[in-house]
Amino acid sequence: MKITQxxxxxxxxxxxxxxxxxxxxxxxxxxxxxxxxxxxxxADSSPEMVKAVIDAPFSHNIATGLxxxxxxxxxxxxxxxxxxxxxxxxxxxxxxxxxxAMAAIDMALWDLKGKYFGEPIHRLLGGKQHDRxxxxxxxxxxxxxxxxxxxxxxxxxxxxxxxxxxxxxxxxSEAVDVDLVRGAREGLGSDGTLLIDAGCVWDARxxxxxxxxxxxxxxxxxxxxxxPDDYExxxxxxxxxxxxxxxxxxxxxxxxxxxLIDGRCLxxxxxxxxxxxxxxxxxxxxRIEEIGARLCNHCYTSPVTAAASLHWLSTCRDAFLFEDCxxxxxxxxxxTHEKIQAIDGWICPPDGPGLGITLNEDFVNAHRVxxxx
Numbered sequence: 086m087k088i089t090q091x092x093x094x095x096x097x098x099x100x101x102x103x104x105x106x107x108x109x110x111x112x113x114x115x116x117x118x119x120x121x122x123x124x125x126x127x128a129d130s131s132p133e134m135v136k137a138v139i140d141a142p143f144s145h146n147i148a149t150g151l152x153x154x155x156x157x158x159x160x161x162x163x164x165x166x167x168x169x170x171x172x173x174x175x176x177x178x179x180x181x182x183x184x185x186a187m188a189a190i191d192m193a194l195w196d197l198k199g200k201y202f203g204e205p206i207h208r209l210l211g212g213k214q215h216d217r218x219x220x221x222x223x224x225x226x227x228x229x230x231x232x233x234x235x236x237x238x239x240x241x242x243x244x245x246x247x248x249x250x251x252x253x254x255x256x257x258s259e260a261v262d263v264d265l266v267r268g269a270r271e272g273l274g275s276d277g278t279l280l281i282d283a284g285c286v287w288d289a290r291x292x293x294x295x296x297x298x299x300x301x302x303x304x305x306x307x308x309x310x311x312x313p314d315d316y317e318x319x320x321x322x323x324x325x326x327x328x329x330x331x332x333x334x335x336x337x338x339x340x341x342x343x344x345l346i347d348g349r350c351l352x353x354x355x356x357x358x359x360x361x362x363x364x365x366x367x368x369x370x371x372r373i374e375e376i377g378a379r380l381c382n383h384c385y386t387s388p389v390t391a392a393a394s395l396h397w398l399s400t401c402r403d404a405f406l407f408e409d410c411x412x413x414x415x416x417x418x419x420x421t422h423e424k425i426q427a428i429d430g431w432i433c434p435p436d437g438p439g440l441g442i443t444l445n446e447d448f449v450n451a452h453r454v455x456x457x458x
Contacts, residue, residue, distance in 0.1 A: 124197025184337035191362030199439030213399035220427035221247035230268025237272020251282025
């Protein structure tokens with residue numbers, strides 16, 4: 086079996102708002118073979134940038150586009166192909182967008198591998214350890230505490246016992262920040278699991294002050310209080326914080342995660358399959374389990390990444406929560422025929438071959454703004 090095509094499709098919903106929500110557009114990767122099998126993947130990154138990484142022509146031996154590297158290869162050899170992509174993009178890769186493009190292709194290769202063997206990806210990864218996982222509704226803060234409380238009530242009534250609120254407008258002052266968290270707790274109720282995503286807004290000392298202030302609201306974790314590159318700050322904060330510290334969603338590949346893991350910088354490591362792919366995520370899982378920390382997925386895009394995240398997270402020994410994006414975006418809810426969303430606060434990994442999902446081609450055609458072959 087040989088790879089014959091790698092197709093990039095950029096999808097975008099009609100109204101894109103200025104907010105931190107990556108469920109407004111998507112870059113789909115479709116890897117096709119001479120047997121007729123196709124695998125699909127997705128990157129959470131700038132779609133046009135990912136497309137450029139894949140479409141780029143040969144420049145020299147360690148600076149070339151990914152399509153040029155992979156057409157003609159056997160798609161089942163996922164480890165070797167990851168190493169080939171990493172090696173042959175050293176002058177234009179090693180971090181960030183190039184790794185996200187590799188991750189999308191890797192996801193598609195694993196989907197294809199599962200279809201070839203007739204097995205779900207979680208079985209190819211070694212076997213799921215959880216038939217279902219508690220899901221938390223992942224959503225942005227309201228404009229203030231009152232609106233945030235209403236959002237919390239909405240998702241509690243929808244069956245979620247855990248909700249995460251994040252990003253804007255957190256950050257400008259302690260009064261604003263505490264108002265948001267107080268509203269979140271009020272809306273969720275005293276017995277719900279409340280998670281707070283600060284959105285990389287503070288220095289370490291301010292973050293420690295907020296951790297103490299938020300402790301009164303019994304939050305399950307404080308996510309990304311610092312800039313992602315502040316490894317020393319995270320280590321300092323985690324050693325002093327009265328609440329667990331979570332992070333990692335920006336990291337792309339094992340090299341990006343290494344300082345966080347080696348430094349024991351976090352209590353909860355959040356791995357995004359659309360920024361790492363299955364090959365790297367399997368390695369990262371082993372490293373994090375070795376140091377006794379906890380794992381969670383990051384997912385704020387479409388059902389493609391949600392399905393991939395479920396396959397991976399279900400193989401993690403200590404998986405305890407699944408990030409379930411509940412943005413009211415058609416891309417999140419209509420891209421696939423299968424509904425990848427929690428029911429009564431619990432979610433199950435798909436058991437069909439590969440990712441176990443099928444694209445809604447009518448939706449793809451209606452929202453496609455660009456395509457390359």
